[in-house]
Amino acid sequence: MKEPVSGQDAKAEREHRPSPIDVHVGSRVRLRRTLLGMSQERLGEALGLTFQQVQKYERGVNRIGASRLFDLSRVLDVPISFFFDDMPGQVGGSQGFARRVAGFAEESSPFEDDTLHRRETLELVRAYYRIQDPAVRRRVFDLIKAMTPVE
Template identity: 45%
Template sequence: MAHPVDVHVGKRIRQRRWLVGMTQQQLAESVGIKFQQIQKYETGANRVSASRLWDIAEALDVDVSFFFEGLNSASQDANTPQDMPQDLLGDKEAMDLVRSYYAIPENQRRRLFELARVLSDVA
């Protein structure tokens, strides 16, 4: 049985990899391992050592602390919409939306964000 921290770290690795548009193979090559090992890390089946997590963080251009963010707030709070997936990090559609959002030029992105905020207040 995978430890919940290992599962969380694996999900954060996958989330960041998706956001930067990197394949498992590309990440594996950049840290000097096989892509199957990345698969095992992302599912939490294998624990990531500290030195390997450091290498992964460098390859994905984040601080090591990124992989532990949100660990204590894994449960939904009262302000979360009911139809929002419990595991937003594991939802491919949500991650694709985030990646597309950040591909938009910043001034247009701000306008889109404000529009989404207004629409969600009306709903």
């Protein structure tokens, strides 16, 4: 039988979970790196890090400081705001923060739809942008749209 968790133990457990914001920023680093076809090793070399450190950033386990975020934006050729794009409202909004402080944090993950983070999606996007001829690329785009159900 499990012993009840004390208030202090529960607080320590919560503190070890990655912040949803760190997870989101890390997933955006991974998204951009993958879209560029860059390995974790190569990104690590460009930043003076090991690939394990890059993995921890991408999972949100390690927080990315301001200077490192600046370096990432330069190496990945995106504005810093890219890392915060598409952040769910309950994560980034002030109301979400206020609700978390008041103890009304939602238990479900705000990142349930991982379509953009699947390897298949990323490989498809990379292959699509490798098509050199804009007319061919447009025909592929039109073909895919024609094959999908109308919403």
